[in-house]
Amino acid sequence: MDLGQLIVVAANGVERHRATPQVSDDQLTMSVPAAVLDTAAYPLTLDPTVTPETFVSPTPAPQNQAAANVASDGTNYLVVWRDDRSDPNGDIYGARYSPAGARMDGMMRPSWSSVTPAPLRYRAVQTPSAGSIERV
Numbered sequence: 797m798d799l800g801q802l803i804v805v806a807a808n809g810v811e812r813h814r815a816t817p818q819v820s821d822d823q824l825t826m827s828v829p830a831a832v833l834d835t836a837a838y839p840l841t842l843d844p845t846v847t848p849e850t851f852v853s854p855t856p857a858p859q860n861q862a863a864a865n866v867a868s869d870g871t872n873y874l875v876v877w878r879d880d881r882s883d884p885n886g887d888i889y890g891a892r893y894s895p896a897g898a899r900m901d902g903m904m905r906p907s908w909s910s911v912t913p914a915p916l917r918y919r920a921v922q923t924p925s926a927g928s929i930e931r932v
Contacts, residue, residue, distance in 0.1 A: 799816075799817055799819060799824075799844065799845070799846055800816075800828050800844070800845030800846070800847065801814050801815065801816055801844070801845055802814065802815050802816070802817045802828075802842060802843070802844045802845075803841075803842075803843045803844075803845070804828055804832060804836075804840055804841070804842055804843075805840070805841045805843065806836045806837040806838070806840055807836075807837040807838055807839055807840070807887075808837045810837070812836055812840070813828055813829065813832045815827060815828070817844050825845075826842055828840075828842070837861075842892045848859045857878075858879075858881060858886075859880035859881050860879075860880045861877055861878070861879050861880070861881075861889075862877065862878050862906055863877060863878040864876070864877040865877070872893065872894055872895070872897065872900065873892065874891075874892050874893075874894055875891055875892075875893060876888055876889065876890035877889055877890070877891060887905060888905065889903055889904065889905055889919060890904050890905075891903050891904065891905070
């Protein structure tokens with residue numbers, strides 16, 4: 797499960813507050829400032845955004861997948877991560893996603909030719925040690 801923002805809307809339809817709920821162990825805490833509660837038109841709607849987790853790798857790996865990073869070209873997204881499936885020191889894999897979260901093509905092992913079609917859209921920097929992604 798993935799938890800997004802808590803949106804507080806008053807009875808008159810006015811959005812009064814946004815916050816990130818806190819999760820600790822098995823407890824969810826949604827906090828709303830007293831100033832919002834004191835001046836709101838009741839009843840209030842407290843609407844946390846809850847969605848299923850989205851796996852970026854289309855196939856499970858028998859080894860670790862970690863160090864994910866995201867870049868955008870202003871429209872779509874490139875997600876890259878370190879993947880230990882074929883190399884214990886890690887390889888870099890990636891996938892492109894639409895704004896709706898739909899995978900646009902299969903998983904790839906980015907190279908400058910696959911990540912940066914003309915004109916340049918995404919930049920990924922791989923550090924020499926253990927296939928880690930320094931920035932995207």
